[in-house]
Amino acid sequence: MSSTTSTADAGLIGLAVMGQNLVLNLADNGYSIAVYNRTTATTEEFVARATDDQDVRGTETIEEFVAALSRPRKIILLVKAGEVVDKVIDQLLPHLEADDIVIDGGNSLFTDTQRRFEALAEQGIRYIGSGVSGGEEGARNGPSIMPGGSADAWPEVRDMLQAISAKAGPNDDEPCCDWIGPGGSGHYVKMIHNGIEYGDMQVLAEAYLALSALGNSPAEMATIFDGWNQGRLRSYLVEITAEIMAATDDDGTPMIDVILDAAGQKGTGKWTVISAMQLGQPMMLVAEAVGARMVSSFVDVRKRAAELLLGPESVGLGDLSVADVADAVYAAKLISYAQGFMVLADASAENEWGLDLASIARMWRGGCIIRAAFLDDIAEAYGRDANLVNLLFDPFFVDAVNASIPGLRKTVLAAAGAGIPVPAYASALTFFDGFRTARGSANLIQAQRDYFGAHTYERLDKPRGEWFHTDWAGTGGAATSGSYSA
Ligand code: NBP
Numbered sequence: 001m002s003s004t005t006s007t008a009d010a011g012l013i014g015l016a017v018m019g020q021n022l023v024l025n026l027a028d029n030g031y032s033i034a035v036y037n038r039t040t041a042t043t044e045e046f047v048a049r050a051t052d053d054q055d056v057r058g059t060e061t062i063e064e065f066v067a068a069l070s071r072p073r074k075i076i077l078l079v080k081a082g083e084v085v086d087k088v089i090d091q092l093l094p095h096l097e098a099d100d101i102v103i104d105g106g107n108s109l110f111t112d113t114q115r116r117f118e119a120l121a122e123q124g125i126r127y128i129g130s131g132v133s134g135g136e137e138g139a140r141n142g143p144s145i146m147p148g149g150s151a152d153a154w155p156e157v158r159d160m161l162q163a164i165s166a167k168a169g170p171n172d173d174e175p176c177c178d179w180i181g182p183g184g185s186g187h188y189v190k191m192i193h194n195g196i197e198y199g200d201m202q203v204l205a206e207a208y209l210a211l212s213a214l215g216n217s218p219a220e221m222a223t224i225f226d227g228w229n230q231g232r233l234r235s236y237l238v239e240i241t242a243e244i245m246a247a248t249d250d251d252g253t254p255m256i257d258v259i260l261d262a263a264g265q266k267g268t269g270k271w272t273v274i275s276a277m278q279l280g281q282p283m284m285l286v287a288e289a290v291g292a293r294m295v296s297s298f299v300d301v302r303k304r305a306a307e308l309l310l311g312p313e314s315v316g317l318g319d320l321s322v323a324d325v326a327d328a329v330y331a332a333k334l335i336s337y338a339q340g341f342m343v344l345a346d347a348s349a350e351n352e353w354g355l356d357l358a359s360i361a362r363m364w365r366g367g368c369i370i371r372a373a374f375l376d377d378i379a380e381a382y383g384r385d386a387n388l389v390n391l392l393f394d395p396f397f398v399d400a401v402n403a404s405i406p407g408l409r410k411t412v413l414a415a416a417g418a419g420i421p422v423p424a425y426a427s428a429l430t431f432f433d434g435f436r437t438a439r440g441s442a443n444l445i446q447a448q449r450d451y452f453g454a455h456t457y458e459r460l461d462k463p464r465g466e467w468f469h470t471d472w473a474g475t476g477g478a479a480t481s482g483s484y485s486a
Helices: 017-028 040-049 062-067 083-095 110-122 135-141 151-164 185-213 218-228 236-246 268-279 284-297 299-308 322-351 357-363 374-384 395-418 423-435 442-453
Strands: 010-013 033-036 056-058 074-077 101-104 126-133 144-149
Touching: 010 017, 010 062, 017 033, 017 056, 017 135, 017 151, 033 040, 033 062, 040 056, 062 083, 074 083, 074 151, 083 101, 083 110, 101 110, 101 151, 110 126, 110 144, 110 185, 126 135, 126 151, 126 185, 144 151, 144 185, 144 357, 185 218, 185 236, 185 268, 185 284, 185 322, 185 395, 185 423, 218 236, 218 322, 268 284, 268 322, 284 299, 284 322, 284 423, 322 357, 322 374, 322 395, 322 423, 357 374, 374 395, 395 423
Parallel strands: 010 033, 010 074, 033 056, 074 101, 101 126
Antiparallel strands: 126 144
16 A cells, blocks of 8 residues: 555554554654554555655555564554454564564553563564553543563663653653563553542542532532642543533533443453452452442342332431532542552562552653542652652651541541442541551451461460461360461
8 A cells, every 4th residue: 555665663553543543643753654454444544544744654464564664673553452462463473573572552461461471572572561541532642651571672662652652740741651660560550550540430420429419510510520620639530520511412401411320341440459359459449449330330220229229318418518529539539549559569579570659650640541630749759768668658648648538538428328329438438447547356357267267366465477276166176277378
């Protein structure tokens, strides 16, 4: 299809919504790009729409595509995540040479990326698994890009990826793209981003329920969310929520009132929670967000339950105010991000990735769905102390969470009393109260475990690491179950 004789700077496979927009972004930044798509008609149609100053070159076969690229080749994949990525890599491999660079920009599971990174390294091919966040608009105008994998490939693709990424910072000139780490770490960080995104959305959905119960119309909520977007809650999701509340259908009905309340999900929230659980990290707000989407999808069952199951007699919210709900949103977000960064820190240690948490917070300040003013605060906290044990221990966050927790507590109490489900808020509050309780109730759990399974326990009056067993019922012996752990 192309008549250009020089080779292209880079190539991209997969011309659906993300691929097309990323190519246009690359072309606008002065890169010549060869493109290939399984369905050739899509390639033809796309290339025909490129303007004269966008150097986009269509190819019809993988062979033609690979031959169109400068060496070492830089090939971005934006195909459907899963086995399609493996299929496309298998098609490419016979035509690639040592040192070529393959960049998977899709939402691949990080363990798949780790496997592909290792398999391609054996053949001398460098592999980068890179999360790209920001959807269609981000891909076109500047996404947040989270690349990880073959470190020696980074200097060769850095300029290109940073050129097309979003920019943030005081002068809007700091790229929201930096090296994440080895193996599957880039896709891991993108997965955690998506998990946090689930949490942020649920936190706002619960604010919508509470604000509705306080008697606010969608138009009034548009004003409230817009107000929130001018202060500490300033973020892309609050901004679009204000716009959604203001939008009306053709007949003037608020759009929010005509949309079925059954949420979809593609799996990254679930993956996040599974990974957090495997690490032993309680990323519970996101777990509740995933669960809430699941409950929402039981549309018919919920209708039946609404007929059978009783709520409280009073549905009033007492003296709950809009300001309390704003505090609930803020406190829940602080706790959710603290949980997310606990997971990142643990995953980094477990996998020896050396993640730079301040750099990750900076990368999320622009282009991506969770971009928000307070990511600056997170970056500053990890800038002050890279080994911060917990985000909530940073002086800024200590003050911020202590000041907003009363509003969260009041919102959870009021919602529980009125029978309004606020799983993310309740989970955040429960985590907060558990986290700040120096002596909790797990002594009973340990006693129970020792009673029925001889799992042993530690004592307050003995050093940590010394294990004891009691013959609780007088029917057991001294044998313990030291090797058994759940
Ligand atoms: P899709 O995820 O819908 O994938 C469509 C692309 O995959 C098309 O180019 C299609 O070619 C190609 N493809 C398929 Br399907 N099967 C193929 C096969 N067997 N061999 C070769 N190509 C095949 O596209 P998308 O929504 O642009 O997303 C691309 C990636 O970016 C995904 O991993 C996605 O999860 C991720 N992502 C998407 C968004 C978003 O907002 N959409 C945001 C962030 C990340 P065809 O034209 O021939 O069918």
